[in-house]
Amino acid sequence: MKASHDPTVLPGDLPVPHDDGGCDHLPGQAVPGIPLPGTRGTAHDVAAESRGRWVVLFCYPRTGRPGEEPPGGETGWNATPGARGCTPQCLSYARMFAEFEALDAVVYGVSTQSTPEQQEAAERLGLPYELLSDSGLRLAEALRLPVFTVAGRTLLRRQTLVLRDGVVRDVRYPVFPSDQDAPGVIAWLRGQSG
16 A cells, blocks of 8 residues: 655644653763664764764654555554654755754764665665664664664654764754754754854
């Protein structure tokens, strides 16, 4: 069955996720050196890459392919607070990519999808940054990131971590609406340089 929803547009009636405290422990936490495979064929240790610069990790549940049903079906996916909106979030970061570069910030999207799934999305969406796969949940478990399970798949809840010098400096959670995440992070980064 084909999905009828345009994945680039957020429906207006999505349930708003609430802050369950799942990220309260993260500010100030050291990030372990865990290399994650990227969509351009290189593994990235985001803790090491954050030495002397900003690294933005926006964590998202999954990017779907147009015409495919999401896990649990369209109705169940839309009813899960924070599930819908990965493609608009990815595209928002792509639109603002030059602004992140101007602030000396590296952007990565992170999900538990496989690298081939992420490569398909990155190519289809024309993303100027890499997506990183935490399919083994190594980073998620090490940092105790909030997750949820649907149709037997463990997915990251939508959250954004801003790292510098191997430490989590800022956390945005829950992120809603997803397409407003990148502008919010840009505003926060500008405030750090002022």
